[in-house]
């Protein structure tokens with residue numbers, strides 16, 4: 001049932017032309033769906049490569065994220081969902097990546113992200129960087145809240161982490177970043193235990209590249 005709901009929702013996202021960001025995108029990036037009642041990483045918006053391929057967190061940042069997940073025995077899609085608040089790439093007049101505005105975040109996030117979360121019903125959200133954190137907790141600053149967990153108004157626990165691109169620019173934080181993933185695994189296991197849920201795992205039929213071609217088909 002959830003799979004059908006997610007497919008139906010994804011088709012709607014892939015057809016969305018509700019805001020001006022439709023003009024700067026190459027492909028819409030709906031996200032990667034892991035198991036229901038699972039773990040969900042949330043970033044801000046697609047960048048250059050994500051926009052080209054329709055897949056979130058690829059390139060060097062995505063590789064670092066995947067490596068950190070592998071260290072705690074997890075894989076994207078099989079064990080975790082990866083979503084962005086905004087589904088279309090915001091660009092400058094020169095065609096470069098830019099930080100999304102507050103109103104762009106609210107508009108797309110309330111339109112699609114909340115619906116995705118309501119179907120996926122994650123036990124734990126991990127915010128990747130400062131912008132997703134502020135989306136859920138407007139008064140929060142990542143430097144002050146990093147490595148901490150909070151309850152959100154959605155009734156979902158939230159853990160604050162860095163964006164992998166930030167770690168690639170600040171290699172001295174790599175060890176701390178690795179600690180974040182251990183925290184995430186421990187917290188997630190604890191929440192599942194408390195709720196009497198076995199760790200959910202999704203049966204993934206296609207490889208990552210097959211998933212890309214599915215997105216190509218829709219995009």
Ligand code: SF4
Pocket residue numbers: 013016017018019020021022028086087088107108111112
């Ligand atoms: S950014 Fe969001 S609301 Fe705007 S066109 Fe893309 S999917 Fe639709």
